[in-house]
Amino acid sequence: MTRPKEQEISVRETADVVDAGPRYSAPALEKGLDIVEFLSRAEKDYTLAQIADNIGRTKGEIFRMLAVLETRGYVERVNDGEKYQVTNKLFRLGLRRPKYKSLAVIATPIMELFAAETRYACHLAVPTGNQIAVITRVECPDPVGVTVRVGYRQSLLETGSGLCLLAFMSAANRNRAIDAIKVDDPWLDVDALEGRLADIRQQKCLIEPSGVMDGVWDIACPILEGVGRGAIAALTVPYVKLVTNPIDPEAVAKHLVNAASRITSALA
Known part of the structure; x- marks a missing residue:
């Protein structure tokens, strides 16, 4: 059975709207990428609080993420452990x-x-x-x-x-x-x-x-x-x-x- 023309247009328009935006959301991954991308552009080292402030997150939101990134070798602590910098792991x-x-x-x-x-x-x-x-x-x-x-x-x-x-x-x-x-x-x-x-x-x-x-x-x-x-x-x-x-x-x-x-x- 052939659908009415109006409905065909509506379906295509809806599909275009869906395709225009992100299909999935991964908040934890986005937090990690925000941290790595920010530190990769930074010309100095930053504390946890400074990182949180610059990427629009709270310290509680990024504390565990920074710990995991450090364990996996993507960031490292400097200045007696008070500040963080990105490593060359992604480059490698x-x-x-x-x-x-x-x-x-x-x-x-x-x-x-x-x-x-x-x-x-x-x-x-x-x-x-x-x-x-x-x-x-x-x-x-x-x-x-x-x-x-x-x-x-x-x-x-x-x-x-x-x-x-x-x-x-x-x-x-x-x-x-x-x-x-x-x-x-x-x-x-x-x-x-x-x-x-x-x-x-x-x-x-x-x-x-x-x-x-x-x-x-x-x-x-x-x-x-x-x-x-x-x-x-x-x-x-x-x-x-x-x-x-x-x-x-x-x-x-x-x-x-x-x-x-x-x-x-x-x-x-």
Whole structure:
């Protein structure tokens, strides 16, 4: 039997309303995620009371949740146990994704060859929200050099890796990243940033003073994911001119461009 047309419209409209919202509610999980997400954005450590206040919960609501998160290794106590900070456990879990595992596996031998040729350390960074995260590194063979630890996170705008990623990632990903940056920096001059990124794209390799360490230069090249899909990672060298290794930054950059190109080709 055919239903009246009006009823068919009513059923579809009801389905649209249901689909528009969350299907299920898990209050305990939401509390845990609120805590982890808040601490992951925090630039300092917080007490239980401060965490509760910032996420709009009571101390009683989050006391047990914090205890479980601490037991499972997602948060840890600092400052004599009075305050909490997020650990790198979620980051380590993320690195187990096949995408990042394969990228690190492919890149590592090429990075090792680069380090042997130039005697400089290098690391591979990927974008995550408004930050970069270092997923693998290769030490320099010399006893003296600058390295960045795996798991290190920093603003996209403060590092050569981040600026390289912003410049060479797809337009859609760049717009999303800039929107994420503007959440923390609503006064960001987007036009000036776009001009700076356009200048970087004119080069094959970024070479500029580090925004984090005085006396260090960032040399960074993009790792591309197919034609037109943009950068998915940045291969970066923290460069300091050493008496024992007088190679200039332009020469290091040439080796880095070659290494990044080989990684890109291997990913194809």
